[in-house]
Amino acid sequence: MSQSREIRLVSRPAGTPTAANFETATVEVKAPGAGEVLVRNTFMSVDPYMRGRMTDRASYVPPFQIGEVLQGGAIGEVVESHAEGFAKGDLVSSFFGWRESFVAPAAALEKLPRQANVPDQAFLGVLGMPGLTGYAGLLEIGQPKEGETVFVSGGAGAVGSVVAQIAKIKGCTVVATAGSDAKCDWLRARGVDHAINYRTCGNLLDAVRTAVPKGIDVYFDNVGGEHLEVAIEMARPFARFAECGMISNYNDVEAAPGPRNVIQIVGKSLRIRGFIVSEFAAMRPQFLKDMMGWIADGKLAWEETIFDGVDKAPDAFIGLFSGGNTGKMLVRL
Numbered sequence: 001m002s003q004s005r006e007i008r009l010v011s012r013p014a015g016t017p018t019a020a021n022f023e024t025a026t027v028e029v030k031a032p033g034a035g036e037v038l039v040r041n042t043f044m045s046v047d048p049y050m051r052g053r054m055t056d057r058a059s060y061v062p063p064f065q066i067g068e069v070l071q072g073g074a075i076g077e078v079v080e081s082h083a084e085g086f087a088k089g090d091l092v093s094s095f096f097g098w099r100e101s102f103v104a105p106a107a108a109l110e111k112l113p114r115q116a117n118v119p120d121q122a123f124l125g126v127l128g129m130p131g132l133t134g135y136a137g138l139l140e141i142g143q144p145k146e147g148e149t150v151f152v153s154g155g156a157g158a159v160g161s162v163v164a165q166i167a168k169i170k171g172c173t174v175v176a177t178a179g180s181d182a183k184c185d186w187l188r189a190r191g192v193d194h195a196i197n198y199r200t201c202g203n204l205l206d207a208v209r210t211a212v213p214k215g216i217d218v219y220f221d222n223v224g225g226e227h228l229e230v231a232i233e234m235a236r237p238f239a240r241f242a243e244c245g246m247i248s249n250y251n252d253v254e255a256a257p258g259p260r261n262v263i264q265i266v267g268k269s270l271r272i273r274g275f276i277v278s279e280f281a282a283m284r285p286q287f288l289k290d291m292m293g294w295i296a297d298g299k300l301a302w303e304e305t306i307f308d309g310v311d312k313a314p315d316a317f318i319g320l321f322s323g324g325n326t327g328k329m330l331v332r333l
């Protein structure tokens with residue numbers, strides 16, 4: 001028997017989440033039985049979609065329950081195994097999330113291949129769910145062609161930074177937005193043609209129009225709201241929109257008004273398509289192969305922002321909504 005700290009949801013956020021919505025609890029972790037594995041998490045992920053699960057409504061994933069430990073992606077090391085295929089020291093990913101250690105049946109774990117030139121926690125970011133989201137959403141829905149112009153919002157985040165760099169690899173002109181000058185500098189250093197600080201640029205539509213006066217062929221949306229309206233305005237005929245997320249609306253208490261220019265979807269023959277990454281799970285082998293190749297060739301890089309300690313997980317999560325992260329937001333356990 002050992003102990004583990006975990007984070008529970010104690011109240012549903014009204015608007016932006018606060019520390020008061022969470023509590024840290026200590027629980028006993030039993031010894032693993034037959035077919036079970038004891039795992040000590042090394043990193044856990046906080047992700048914007050978790051905000052949706054804090055609201056009590058039906059969605060593609062069920063809501064978190066009050067008083068229960070929060071779930072989410074994590075990686076960790078096997079401490080003790082009574083299951084075939086898992087040995088002490090193996091690197092595994094799980095979906096038990098906001099806790100230091102746990103016992104689970106082997107079927108609930110995935111063994112990960114450690115990579116020489118990539119840290120383990122990359123499997124929560126650039127090589128994990130956010131990376132696949134950017135890769136699949138851009139390539140399958142955006143269908144970018146060489147010479148086209150791709151616009152990505154939230155460009156310096158976990159998903160957006162992958163999108164921006166893959167669009168460059170595919171020979172596109174890239175315009176990306178981010179919420180600080182430092183994030184924009186990082187994007188430019190990664191080859192992004194036009195990085196716009198949406199907080200300080202003044203009129204966002206003017207800034208995008210100045211950057212790419214001929215318009216955009218692909219929009220990868222992480223932000224929604226004004227960004228989406230600007231993208232519709234700047235879209236060229238037959239532009240493709242990959243609707244990945246709309247973080248600017250996640251903390252809205254009242255439904256936000258839609259883009260005022262939706263009528264242009266008709267005249268410009270726009271294809272606007274939402275998606276959830278699980279739809280593209282079958283692309284994972286090709287995704288990992290491509291990403292490892294681009295990383296080895298120096299064509300794709302990533303950032304991470306790390307909070308230390310499970311008790312800091314709420315701060316890391318809340319920080320997503322104020323731009324506290326460059327690249328993937330992680331908690332080291």
Ligand SMILES: NC(=O)c1ccc[n+]([C@@H]2O[C@H](COP(=O)([O-])OP(=O)(O)OC[C@H]3O[C@@H](n4cnc5c(N)ncnc54)[C@H](OP(=O)(O)O)[C@@H]3O)[C@@H](O)[C@H]2O)c1
Pocket residue numbers: 047048049129130133154155156157158159160177178179180183222223243244245246247248249275276277278320321322323324325326327328329
């Ligand atoms: N469809 C799917 O399957 C799927 C999967 C994963 C993620 N997503 C979505 O993809 C988007 C990005 O996720 P991520 O994990 O990569 O997060 P992230 O971009 O790494 O982190 C969130 C970022 O959003 C920006 N942001 C926060 N509030 C904003 C606002 N009001 N207006 C504009 N920007 C704001 C902040 O950056 P700035 O400093 O730039 O403001 C913040 O750093 C989210 O919308 C998420 O829900 C969808």
